[in-house]
Amino acid sequence: xxxxxxxxxxxxxxxxxxxxxxxxxxxxxxxxxxxxxxxxxxxxxxxxxxxxxxxxxxxxxxxxxxxxxxxxxxxxxxxxxxxxxxxxxxxxxxxxxxxxxxxxxxxxxxxxxxxxxxxxxxxxxxxxxxxxxxxxxxxxxxxxxxxxxxxxxxxxxxxxxxxxxxxxxxxxxxxxxxxxxxxxxxxxxxxxxxxxxxxxxxxxxxxxxxxxxxxxxxxxxxxxxxxxxxxxxxxxxxxxxxxxxxxxxxxxxxx
DNA sequence: AAGCGTCCCAACCGCATTCGT
DNA sequence: CACGAATGCGGTTGGGACGCT
Numbered sequence: 001x002x003x004x005x006x007x008x009x010x011x012x013x014x015x016x017x018x019x020x021x022x023x024x025x026x027x028x029x030x031x032x033x034x035x036x037x038x039x040x041x042x043x044x045x046x047x048x049x050x051x052x053x054x055x056x057x058x059x060x061x062x063x064x065x066x067x068x069x070x071x072x073x074x075x076x077x078x079x080x081x082x083x084x085x086x087x088x089x090x091x092x093x094x095x096x097x098x099x100x101x102x103x104x105x106x107x108x109x110x111x112x113x114x115x116x117x118x119x120x121x122x123x124x125x126x127x128x129x130x131x132x133x134x135x136x137x138x139x140x141x142x143x144x145x146x147x148x149x150x151x152x153x154x155x156x157x158x159x160x161x162x163x164x165x166x167x168x169x170x171x172x173x174x175x176x177x178x179x180x181x182x183x184x185x186x187x188x189x190x191x192x193x194x195x196x197x198x199x200x201x202x203x204x205x206x207x208x209x210x211x212x213x214x215x216x217x218x219x220x221x222x223x224x225x226x227x228x229x230x231x232x233x234x235x236x237x238x239x240x241x242x243x244x245x246x247x248x249x250x251x252x253x254x255x
Numbered sequence: 256a257a258g259c260g261t262c263c264c265a266a267c268c269g270c271a272t273t274c275g276t
Numbered sequence: 277c278a279c280g281a282a283t284g285c286g287g288t289t290g291g292g293a294c295g296c297t
Contacts (some may be wrong), residue, residue: 014267016291017265052266055267059265089286
């Protein structure tokens with residue numbers, strides 16, 4: 001695909017994985033566990049590079065995978081997390097059980113990004129009409145049904161949970177129905193208080209504390225999306241470049 | 256039915272970060 | 277501490293699916 005191969009070894013398979021390769025990889029990892037990706041292909045007898053195996057496993061073969069059918073709640077959560085975290089797909093994915101960074105990234109790029117633009121345009125146009133729908137596919141995507149055609153196809157849709165860096169102490173998020181996407185019953189930690197107490201740096205270093213804060217933040221009314229007013233300014237994702245803002249100092253370092 | 260254009264997503268890449276010696 | 281290897285991450289791409297003409 002344009003660039004030179006990452007694994008310059010000749011004879012390696014590239015492109016779409018076959019069912020046999022999937023089976024070999026899955027069986028091998030079931031037996032030996034994850035890791036040692038570099039050597040895995042050789043040991044498993046796969047003509048793939050380690051990176052490719054890892055990606056295939058993480059995004060496709062791992063058990064307890066959810067694929068497709070991103071719910072409205074999940075979508076809202078993605079939007080809010082993206083506002084908070086920017087393109088930190090792995091972190092966002094860590095907040096969405098069963099979703100992977102790749103899936104979320106794709107979903108964002110193909111659906112939410114367009115939705116945003118559509119929304120912005122419609123805002124600029126002062127709601128002259130319903131959201132465009134001039135593009136049939138876009139319209140379909142905007143109906144919270146991003147994969148309808150594929151769901152009926154033979155494409156397997158399973159993806160792994162991938163909690164890379166964020167420690168999630170919550171029980172399985174209930175995919176909130178009442179503006180509480182982070183179902184954790186949390187003791188309310190006031191961000192401003194934390195800052196006032198000069199504790200922000202510390203809690204940013206503490207994953208659990210950060211988790212609490214993040215949950216609190218996400219539950220805040222400001223981020224209840226989509227909202228036209230806020231929709232207009234979150235495409236830039238400048239919040240990470242502007243350390244001050246209203247966010248704790250430690251967020252960037254935490255990320 | 257065929258051709259064409261658009262869109263989606265799996266898989267790739269390079270770079271960054273972490274780990275091991 | 278330095279260095280190389282391994283792993284993780286986010287951006288990008290191309291093939292295939294789909295809808296329209």
